[in-house]
């Protein structure tokens with residue numbers, strides 16, 4: 122038998138997949154023809170999966186330059202009657218927010234689905250925003266799965282629903298769906314392939330104040346119909362228990378935690394349960410039925426009290442005397458868990474907790490002081506380490522000319538280079554959003570007297586770095602903007618971008634160069650350096666910082682992870698460095714304290730290099746004041 | 756069908772923790788079992804802590820193992836096993852690789868690494884049984900230090916508690932690795948299996 126894959130047309134077969142693969146599979150089953158995305162954890166594997174099978178399925182998949190463009194690509198396909206989707210992490214939806222707020226007015230022709238991958242506990246994000254509120258603002262209905270299987274089924278249905286109501290749908294995933302694993306039962310793959318047709322019709326495609334006023338009531342009508350329909354969707358389910366005092370309303374993934382909690386407590390038949398798969402709009406009829414049948418209700422949902430607010434409103438409007446709990450019992454911060462839900466339900470039902478949780482907490486607390494601190498760090502041989510070092514040395518030199526205790530400021534950005542905010546580098550002073558480094562630098566330039574050296578990566582430059590660069594030129598901001606160009610979107614899994622010369626589907630593309638763009642934008646100082654030539658890189662940085670007016674340095678070197686991988690493929694030897702113990706001054710520690718390379722370690726008081734980790738980048742040899750670090754003889 | 760069997764795999768970025776859970780999950784599905792699981796990726800990969808859960812059984816719904824409900828903890832690194840102590844109970848089995856990966860914060864003097872006896876004592880107290888082995892050394896015996904994760908997977912099967920047949924996981928390993936690397940990985944698996952049997956005698 123041929124091995125099953127994510128694109129096998131094998132209805133009924135079971136496949137073990139990552140949640141994001143399940144989401145991609147749902148779209149494949151629905152016959153999606155256009156998929157666009159910008160990488161971001163925990164969403165990236167959705168487009169990666171689709172791009173990998175796109176050709177065979179006669180589908181088009183792209184990594185767009187940013188989320189706004191990705192959404193517009195999908196929207197355009199929908200306008201032409203094609204099933205399309207855009208996927209992004211939660212903060213990516215902020216970038217797509219502008220077209221999104223009018224997309225609700227427009228509705229959809231070809232099924233249109235926006236996947237928002239939220240990240241409770243901000244495992245790999247700068248915040249834990251709850252995108253159900255964005256959906257609320259834009260009149261966009263939300264589908265939220267409780268498991269990997271449901272993620273697949275719901276995603277497939279999302280396109281059907283979108284066409285049934287001629288309206289855009291949001292599919293909201295969270296880290297524990299997208300990065301969960303589970304077995305799914307495959308469905309049939311739709312084989313229909315439509316031909317795009319652009320029918321000119323200003324009444325719903327051209328938004329002037331007139332069309333906004335014409336289309337808003339139409340949007341409200343569509344939304345009202347959806348509001349009725351959600352009561353009968355299989356994703357919302359009410360199970361009333363005879364004589365139950367307590368009812369639980371469990372949204373999305375919280376439903377899985379609630380099922381386990383009730384089982385753990387052994388009270389499945391004593392508590393009524395409403396599963397919510399559409400937090401917006403809520404299935405009002407089901408909510409009323411539950412509220413009228415119990416004395417108390419617990420809303421189990423992650424992050425903000427979104428369902429809670431709406432359930433409370435429904436109770437108020439219908440004068441239902443019921444006590445509603447939510448964020449008074451479960452946290453607004455972070456993820457829920459079986460344990461958290463179990464404790465809340467145990468408390469409300471006066472059941473005995475199945476475990477002495479206090480003892481486990483005590484154990485964890487006692488153990489904590491023993492544990493080493495293990496933050497993520499730049500990889501051994503990472504070129505960002507060298508770029509950061511050059512920036513710091515150069516800007517400190519210049520800062521001295523500004524005055525005795527003037528410190529340079531390093532506005533930073535989102536990407537691997539941000540890992541240098543930890544000791545020993547501590548080379549990042551602000552991190553807010555993609556492109557934020559250059560934007561913040563613009564503002565600082567007008568209020569602070571100090572060298573301002575901002576940095577971002579190549580993918581981030583194309584995504585959101587160009588407008589603030591132009592702004593610096595136009596508004597005469599005296600800042601240095603460093604583009605750390607490692608030929609990848611490394612942090613999110615090495616996806617290609619406009620600077621890499623190939624596309625998501627593996628086709629060759631024009632390779633854009635940040636230095637050409639900077640020059641074209643009117644920057645007068647533009648230089649390209651190899652960060653591993655530390656002396657030259659530092660000198661160039663210094664010149665850039667001293668340049669009166671905006672300056673750009675492109676610090677270019679392939680990501681070490683990719684380089685190592687390619688070397689291994691080519692069977693090229695990786696020659697590590699070693700510390701010559703005769704020359705090394707044990708008390709010095711300069712290499713470790715300046716660079717923090719994970720391959721530089723202390724063993725019985727001596728500084729040594731872990732040859733299994735060292736990539737042979739030679740950076741430490743360049744900073745060692747005793748010339749004690751040398752290349753291992755091959 | 757098994758009601759609930761929870762495996763927690765812990766380690767450091769680059770140790771192959773995710774691959775272990777993939778192999779386990781795939782094998783369980785082959786055996787007709789229901790599987791759930793979850794992992795932490797993203798910021799945690801660049802040398803940070805990594806954990807991955809694989810849950811097998813008909814009573815399993817959520818992707819995460821509830822505190823105190825871990826059936827078997829497989830620790831690729833001692834301090835990372837200790838970090839997850841609150842998942843253990845008196846009926847848990849712990850299999851721990853004694854080869855430490857010292858984070859760079861220790862070289863910098865920003866934190867300290869616990870001594871092995873302390874780690875083992877704490878884990879031993881919290882769990883039912885504990886098996887220690889130097890998986891990195893065994894992996895070298897098998898032919899590549901990169902197979903330490905497969906050694907540990909072998910050890911997990913060596914405990915003979917899992918509801919998955921050894922033949923099924925071996926088949927998955929063979930499918931996963933190119934034919935050249937497969938024998939080394941199977942050898943690593945077998946050595947881990949035996950080491951665990953030996954330790955439990």
Ligand SMILES: Cc1ncc(C[n+]2csc(CCOP(=O)(O)OP(=O)(O)O)c2C)c(N)n1
Nearest residue numbers: 161535536537578579580581609610611612
């Ligand atoms: C709006 C938005 N989209 C996506 C992300 C996810 N993300 C984090 S870092 C990053 C880009 C990293 O690429 P690059 O700037 O080239 O730096 P590298 O990691 O390669 O060093 C992305 C896309 C985000 N944080 N915000």
Ligand code: SF4
Nearest residue numbers: 500503537680681682
């Ligand atoms: S993945 Fe690449 S860019 Fe990121 S820290 Fe490692 S070497 Fe540096």
Ligand code: SF4
Nearest residue numbers: 502718735736739741
């Ligand atoms: S040469 Fe030095 S800085 Fe480069 S990877 Fe090896 S130990 Fe680290």
